[in-house]
Each structure stands twice: as C-alpha cells, then as structure tokens.
Amino acid sequence: MKKPITDEVQALKQKLADTEAALKQERLKNQALTTVIELAEQQFNLPIRKKSAGPPVRFQTVSYLHLHHPLVSMQTLCGLFGKSRQAWYDDRGAGATETKG
Known part of the structure; x- marks a missing residue:
C-alpha cells in the first residue's frame, strides 16, 4: 500500500x-x-x-490576448495594464478597433 x-x-x-x-x-x-x-x-x-498604452493600444492588445488565450479572464488580461475589466468596455466604446488573429 x-x-x-x-x-x-x-x-x-x-x-x-x-x-x-x-x-x-x-x-x-x-x-x-x-x-x-x-x-x-x-x-x-x-x-x-503601459502608461503610454492609451485606449486603442490597450484595447487591441487585450482583445488579441483574449482571442489567443480564451481561458484567461478579461479581468486578468486588463489587470496586466493596471486597469479594470470595465476599462476594456470603455476603450471599446471610445472607438478602438478589435484585432483579428
């Protein structure tokens, strides 16, 4: 045993x-x-x-990472930039465009 x-x-x-x-x-x-x-x-x-990564760059980066790492939460990805998940939605509304592939 x-x-x-x-x-x-x-x-x-x-x-x-x-x-x-x-x-x-x-x-x-x-x-x-x-x-x-x-x-x-x-x-x-x-x-x-990250201080210089304004909304468009931050939004595109988080979108790209989420696309390639779907099991990682948006909260975790946004946290890499010292931002909340809400900041991603705010950035999306600010005219940033998502990155494909």
Whole structure:
C-alpha cells in the first residue's frame, strides 16, 4: 500500500520541480523582454510602457490576448495594464478597433 503513495509523492515532487524550473525560465524571459523595452525607450525615445498604452493600444492588445488565450479572464488580461475589466468596455466604446488573429 505504501509503494503507490510513495510513487505518487515522487511524481508530484518531480512535477513541482519541473513547474518551478519553467517558472524560473519565464521570469528570465520576462526580465529579458523588459530590458528590451527599457533600452528601446531610452535609445529611440519611444514611450512603450503601459502608461503610454492609451485606449486603442490597450484595447487591441487585450482583445488579441483574449482571442489567443480564451481561458484567461478579461479581468486578468486588463489587470496586466493596471486597469479594470470595465476599462476594456470603455476603450471599446471610445472607438478602438478589435484585432483579428
């Protein structure tokens, strides 16, 4: 009886280790992309960050992400920009256009 439990625990430990490694990789990727954005802002004097993402850009980005990640809630996607879900509807009403594919 103890062997199946031990195998299950070992499998869960391995899954946890794999998940932690994947998270570490994604954090590194996020850091790299953030660095690229920072350098582009400095070198080309381009405001790229969420502060500069006005309603049309924010609306299109959230719409695109929702299309490609339908299981992620609109609230979560809007939260990436520090906005509520209502902001997406407001942006839609402000004349922004949805992005396809």
